Amino acid sequence: MATPTTTEEATKSGPAPFESWGRYPAYNATVLPMHWQGDYPGMLDGIHGGALAVGMGRSYGDVCLLKDGTLLQTTSMNRLLAFDPNSGVLTAEAGITLAQILDFAVPRGFFLPVSPGTKYVTLGGAIANDIHGKNHEAAGSFGNHVPQFELVRSNGNRMLCSSRENPDYYAATIGGMGLTGVITWAQLRLKPIVSRKIDYEGIQFHGIDEFLAIKKQYSHVEYTVAWVDCLSTGKNFARGIFMLGDHSKEPGELKISPKPKLVFPIEAPGFMLNKFSIAAFNTVFFHKQMKAHVKTVQDYEPFFYPLDAVQKWNRMYGKNGLVQFQFAIPWEHAKEGTIAILSEIAKSGLASFLAVLKTFGDVPSFGLMSFPLSGFMFALDFPIKEGVTFPLMQRLGDMTREFGGRLYSAKDACMTSDQFKAFYPQWERFARYKDPAITSSFWERVMGQEGDR
Amino acid sequence: MSTQPSSNEPVLAVRRTADNEMGNILNLHPRRILVLGATSGIAESCIRLWAERGENLYLVARNADKLAAVAADARTRGANYVDFAVADLDKTASHPELLAHAINSLAGLDIAYLALGVLGEQPKAERTFDEAGQILHTNYVAPISLLTWLANYCAQRHSGTLAVLSSVAGDRGRKSNYVYGSSKAGLSAFLAGLRNRIDREGVTVMTIKPGPVKTAMTHGMKGSEKFADVDKVAATIVKAIDNKQDVVYVPGIWRIIMGVIKVIPERTFKKLNL
Numbered sequence A: 001m002a003t004p005t006t007t008e009e010a011t012k013s014g015p016a017p018f019e020s021w022g023r024y025p026a027y028n029a030t031v032l033p034m035h036w037q038g039d040y041p042g043m044l045d046g047i048h049g050g051a052l053a054v055g056m057g058r059s060y061g062d063v064c065l066l067k068d069g070t071l072l073q074t075t076s077m078n079r080l081l082a083f084d085p086n087s088g089v090l091t092a093e094a095g096i097t098l099a100q101i102l103d104f105a106v107p108r109g110f111f112l113p114v115s116p117g118t119k120y121v122t123l124g125g126a127i128a129n130d131i132h133g134k135n136h137e138a139a140g141s142f143g144n145h146v147p148q149f150e151l152v153r154s155n156g157n158r159m160l161c162s163s164r165e166n167p168d169y170y171a172a173t174i175g176g177m178g179l180t181g182v183i184t185w186a187q188l189r190l191k192p193i194v195s196r197k198i199d200y201e202g203i204q205f206h207g208i209d210e211f212l213a214i215k216k217q218y219s220h221v222e223y224t225v226a227w228v229d230c231l232s233t234g235k236n237f238a239r240g241i242f243m244l245g246d247h248s249k250e251p252g253e254l255k256i257s258p259k260p261k262l263v264f265p266i267e268a269p270g271f272m273l274n275k276f277s278i279a280a281f282n283t284v285f286f287h288k289q290m291k292a293h294v295k296t297v298q299d300y301e302p303f304f305y306p307l308d309a310v311q312k313w314n315r316m317y318g319k320n321g322l323v324q325f326q327f328a329i330p331w332e333h334a335k336e337g338t339i340a341i342l343s344e345i346a347k348s349g350l351a352s353f354l355a356v357l358k359t360f361g362d363v364p365s366f367g368l369m370s371f372p373l374s375g376f377m378f379a380l381d382f383p384i385k386e387g388v389t390f391p392l393m394q395r396l397g398d399m400t401r402e403f404g405g406r407l408y409s410a411k412d413a414c415m416t417s418d419q420f421k422a423f424y425p426q427w428e429r430f431a432r433y434k435d436p437a438i439t440s441s442f443w444e445r446v447m448g449q450e451g452d453r
Numbered sequence B: 001m002s003t004q005p006s007s008n009e010p011v012l013a014v015r016r017t018a019d020n021e022m023g024n025i026l027n028l029h030p031r032r033i034l035v036l037g038a039t040s041g042i043a044e045s046c047i048r049l050w051a052e053r054g055e056n057l058y059l060v061a062r063n064a065d066k067l068a069a070v071a072a073d074a075r076t077r078g079a080n081y082v083d084f085a086v087a088d089l090d091k092t093a094s095h096p097e098l099l100a101h102a103i104n105s106l107a108g109l110d111i112a113y114l115a116l117g118v119l120g121e122q123p124k125a126e127r128t129f130d131e132a133g134q135i136l137h138t139n140y141v142a143p144i145s146l147l148t149w150l151a152n153y154c155a156q157r158h159s160g161t162l163a164v165l166s167s168v169a170g171d172r173g174r175k176s177n178y179v180y181g182s183s184k185a186g187l188s189a190f191l192a193g194l195r196n197r198i199d200r201e202g203v204t205v206m207t208i209k210p211g212p213v214k215t216a217m218t219h220g221m222k223g224s225e226k227f228a229d230v231d232k233v234a235a236t237i238v239k240a241i242d243n244k245q246d247v248v249y250v251p252g253i254w255r256i257i258m259g260v261i262k263v264i265p266e267r268t269f270k271k272l273n274l
């Protein structure tokens, strides 16, 4: 009765039927909603061109896309299945969003063990990219808090995965970019809180050395992240604001967050985002915090999810979209690598609003293909500019490789096959766990000729 | 069908639960709500709202796996009590026993919510009576069997609300779905008559007429991305049930739209492509 959303018209006349956050690349695909755990793999009947489970499309590049294939959108499969208030373990279907989990957990005095910069991602997506938060040093990545989940393969095999049961599939699926099968439900260990509030401190810094000094001085603080201005050179090179926070220990009200009201209204014309407007934005942001040191108590929403206040802010980049460049470089080369890359970016003159600098700790990830490694993590968005953005991304990727680092697949649209295989030399072992019916445009791209379909 | 988490705590087999764990709303006067067709998209959204309020729920649907997930969700969200039964509601002969069992389990009844329905395939229903008969059976005959029993139960006790999902499609037959529409038209007419009979006995009979809503039923239909959001529709319905309204259009604009469609003269209407 229900026919799949046909998409031939979609890209001819409008946006792709399913977009990633960067809105680049844009591909045609058939989107099938998944409502129930039992829908898969039966829903594959009659489809060809491969399939891929997707969540909220909050990945930036093509890990959540499959050109001319079928995307199984999990967001209607979002039930809570069980909660144990003694252990904090929540069992839920994989299409539930972290926002929905927070609505449930916060009034009960619990919080996410790891929070990305937006709460509009699904549980399944968070596992599949083994996402990280501002507390990597203390908590590791998301998968470290997922004791078990169910993985369903295209042959109908339903596997319980944990460190004890099917441990190889457990490790391959955490950070496995959706390629090992469909996660139907998962458990997540929440942590207790007594208030919505965050004890916040913001400190201005100039240069990487000051950043490291603050980092060291505040090593007892759970959440740390810095915002860096990458347009300024000279004495303002690598200036930024170091942001620190801990869950307040003072018991406070534990109510549900209000729903966001602002939506970025239209596709911004490309000329709005030039070097000068961004430089102005960065200067305003830097001096928004006029004082060199601010100490205050704030709600967790603006602390963790400042960008969620304006829905669809990615439209600000116009219909060409944006790409994100995100690296992790080990301590050994962290400082020189970051400075070299920052200089290269400043030299290119390509504007960027958001440059985020964090440090990763040494809690090992459970995932075979997980991104974090102990050292520096750096992320920034670029508008797509003909002839400039992609060559720069190539250079930055090569530099990252020279400094022994790697790029984050969840944010990538540009890595070459060679770069990917150098960043993730374990890819061949991983490929053994890939489900033959499942693939993604990312995987096809980074496998190059050898891609197994 | 699905793998069970390996812990002592059963995740999907949720039955009698009276424990109100920390954080859940302690509802001192939980209402006893029976949901027929509990795996429907619209019904499930309502169930979530009722569960968050700590109501007592008895859920009936024909697919055991789906029903177990809906029940687990209701229980986790804070329903004061959740019980369920798997039943194909097309089988009218089993209705009296099913309903009596449900009411025993709930220890009474405050609200019965009927959500079962099939859209069917109109072109197929034009060719063969089997398809048309199936649509009429699930959307009209089965609800009337359920309502006959429930109406008498409630009328005897002078209490209760019978809230039934009909449709705007029943307000005027259109070529694109007149078999489905006629089943809902019959249902709406039945409900109007029933209300006329038992409202005076203290029983609320509520006809709910949704416009197109984004659920599994309408997935893939032309323009379905613009259909109403199921959670908003559910919030309106739950509020209307609280207020014991008679006839509810959701979203409300459909009362006006259907008002216009109903007055188009047949001479013109029969030539339209609707």
Ligand SMILES: Cc1cc2nc3c(=O)[nH]c(=O)nc-3n(C[C@H](O)[C@H](O)[C@H](O)COP(=O)(O)OP(=O)(O)OC[C@H]3O[C@@H](n4cnc5c(N)ncnc54)[C@H](O)[C@@H]3O)c2cc1C
Residues within 6 Å of the ligand: A021, A052, A053, A054, A055, A056, A057, A058, A059, A060, A063, A064, A074, A094, A095, A115, A116, A117, A118, A120, A121, A122, A123, A124, A125, A126, A128, A129, A130, A131, A132, A133, A176, A177, A178, A179, A181, A182, A183, A184, A307, A410, A411, A440
């Ligand atoms: C503003 C913003 C801030 C962000 N901040 C951070 C951050 O701080 N840290 C960080 O790590 N990431 C961050 N991200 C990235 C984001 O957290 C990840 O890309 C996340 O995986 C997106 O989840 P999603 O539900 O949107 O999944 P999608 O993007 O739709 O899919 C992501 C991957 O998950 C797979 N997948 C989804 N569901 C399933 C399932 N049920 N079974 C199997 N595979 C599945 C898909 O196949 C795909 O490979 C940010 C993104 C944005 C837009």
Ligand SMILES: NC(=O)c1ccc[n+]([C@@H]2O[C@H](COP(=O)([O-])OP(=O)(O)OC[C@H]3O[C@@H](n4cnc5c(N)ncnc54)[C@H](OP(=O)(O)O)[C@@H]3O)[C@@H](O)[C@H]2O)c1
Residues within 6 Å of the ligand: B037, B038, B039, B040, B041, B042, B043, B061, B062, B063, B066, B087, B088, B089, B090, B091, B115, B116, B117, B118, B119, B138, B165, B166, B167, B168, B209, B210, B211, B212, B213, B214, B215, B216, B217, B218
């Ligand atoms: N969505 C709309 O646009 C819309 C508009 C107006 C009115 N409505 C009405 O609203 C009600 C709910 O629809 P929905 O949108 O939520 O669609 P839905 O998700 O498809 O729900 C319909 C439900 O009816 C159940 N059902 C069908 N036959 C059954 C049977 N013999 N025994 C038991 N259960 C049976 C289905 O069970 P399974 O899950 O096992 O299939 C399904 O859960 C329906 O009556 C529909 O006609 C819907």
